Amino acid sequence: MLIYIYFSLFLSLSGLLVFTLKRKHLLVMLLSLExxxxxxxxxxxxxxxxxxxxxxxLMFFLTMSVSEGVLGLSILVLMIRTHGNDYILSFSSLW
Known part of the structure; x- marks a missing residue:
């Protein structure tokens, strides 16, 4: 059972590391959040x-996480349709 806890800790830390280091693309950020x-x-x-x-x-948690994933993908599709790419730095909310 202890190896599962270490594996889960490794997964969460690697997800946080990817989220902080690879913040250029929205798709990579969404995958690390998942x-x-x-x-x-x-x-x-x-x-x-x-x-x-x-x-x-756990079923309730999975339902909420699926809805969070769908919301992120819909934002990604909207961003690609309006701006043509998923670069975070090219997205400006000022205009």
Missing amino acids: LIVISIYLNMYIYFSQINYEYFF
Whole structure:
């Protein structure tokens, strides 16, 4: 069980590292956020299995994370349609 905790910690730290270092493209940022969500899901699964709790809250968490992913993809599609690329630095909210 301890190796799963270390693996989940590695996933979340690598997701945070990619999110901070590769902030040029919106798609890479969204993928790193989804990696962080998956590591949180793994942490919650390990925690709930250790205390013999029901997994209903995990289904609620997955539903919210899917809706968050869909919202991010819709923003990505809107940005590509209006600006032609997904570079964060070329996006200006002033006009």
